[in-house]
Amino acid sequence: NAGVMQNPRHLVRRRGQEARLRCSPMKGHSHVYWYRQLPEEGLKFMVYLQKENIIDESGMPKERFSAEFPKEGPSILRIQQVVRGDSAAYFCASSPETGGKQYFGPGTRLTVT
Amino acid sequence: DQQVKQNSPSLSVQEGRISILNCDYTNSMFDYFLWYKKYPAEGPTFLISISSIKDKNEDGRFTVFLNKSAKHLSLHIVPSQPGDSAVYFCAASGTDAGGTSYGKLTFGQGTILTVHP
Numbered sequence: 001n002a003g004v005m006q007n008p009r010h011l012v013r014r015r016g017q018e019a020r021l022r023c024s025p026m027k028g029h030s031h032v033y034w035y036r037q038l039p040e041e042g043l044k045f046m047v048y049l050q051k052e053n054i055i056d057e058s059g060m061p062k063e064r065f066s067a068e069f070p071k072e073g074p075s076i077l078r079i080q081q082v083v084r085g086d087s088a089a090y091f092c093a094s095s096p097e098t099g100g101k102q103y104f105g106p107g108t109r110l111t112v113t
Numbered sequence: 114d115q116q117v118k119q120n121s122p123s124l125s126v127q128e129g130r131i132s133i134l135n136c137d138y139t140n141s142m143f144d145y146f147l148w149y150k151k152y153p154a155e156g157p158t159f160l161i162s163i164s165s166i167k168d169k170n171e172d173g174r175f176t177v178f179l180n181k182s183a184k185h186l187s188l189h190i191v192p193s194q195p196g197d198s199a200v201y202f203c204a205a206s207g208t209d210a211g212g213t214s215y216g217k218l219t220f221g222q223g224t225i226l227t228v229h230p
Contacts, residue, residue, distance in 0.1 A: 004156070033217060042119075042202060042220040043157070056216055091156055099206060099214030101147065104156035 002027065004094050004105035005074075012111045013082050021077040021108045025094030032075045033102060034067060037089045049075060055098075082112045116140045117205050119221035127229055132190040134224050136203030139184065143205040147218065148177060148188045151200045160201075161188070193228045200225050 005024040013019050025032050030051055035043040048056040049069035060067065064082075069075040079086055089109050093102035118137045126132045134148075144165040149157035163170040163177045163186070170177050176189045190197055203221040208214050 006156075031216070035218075035220075042117075042222040043204075043218075045217040045219065048216045059217070093156075093218075098216045099145065099208070101159055101162060102218060103159065104149075106156045107154075109154075 004092055004103050006090075006092050006105035006108050008108060009106060010109050010111070012113060014113055015083055016081050019079040019082050019086070019110055021079075021090050021092075021110070023075040023077070023092030023094075023105060025075070025092075026096075026103055029094035029096050029103070031095045031098055032069050033093045033095075034075075034077050035091045035093065037091065037107075039088075043091060046077070079110075082110075084112050086110060087112045115222075116143075117203055117219050117221040119201075119203055119224050121224050122222070123225040123227070125227045125229065126193050128195055129192045132188075132193045132197065132226055132228065134188040134190075134201050134203075134226065136186050136188075136221055137184060138186075138205050140205070140207065140219070141184070142209065142215075143207040143219075145206045146177070146179060146186050147204045147206075148175075149202045149204060150197075151202060151223070157202060190226075193226075195228045195230050198226055198228050 032049045034046040037043045045059040047060050047067045064080045066078045089107045091107045092105045095102045147162040148160040151157045161172050161175045179186045200223045202223045204218040
């Protein structure tokens, strides 16, 4: 049973470009979560999605950030017009149900130059 | 508003001895607590969890203790091994007043554990 997959593992973008981060949950998991880790900090919750629905986006910045989890295909975290402060590790997690253990992917390290 | 705190940024122990990592929380709605281990350039890996109806959970060398009245939990690793050297994160989730699970995890800042041979 493959774990949570994320791609790309590393992404370099210039300021003003768009970044698209992909996450495929574990087989049988319909709950997806995105977290961001800034240097020297813990993981901060961004958004929680189920298939075709955003359940909780309380951790998402109000502008430039969006997320989706379509009926078919991976979950996408999209960052428009990236700025240097967006440089971080972005982790995706999945779970078979809400409120329990979450399984994390290897992360995407975004660098904005 | 740091609802989950790990006040020790780092801990160094000798191989074979006990490692004790601590975590405090402030949100009384948290009812499920987890410990994750993280190596550099990798995602967090689940270690052990505990529900608020328990005060102890054990899995091999890892034991988690929960003190609800003090809003404090700790992870004990015994005996510690060099391969345990990593960053350890405490995390919590809970339910709202209506009984709906938050879903999201709230993490502490992490503690860097170094186990010396």
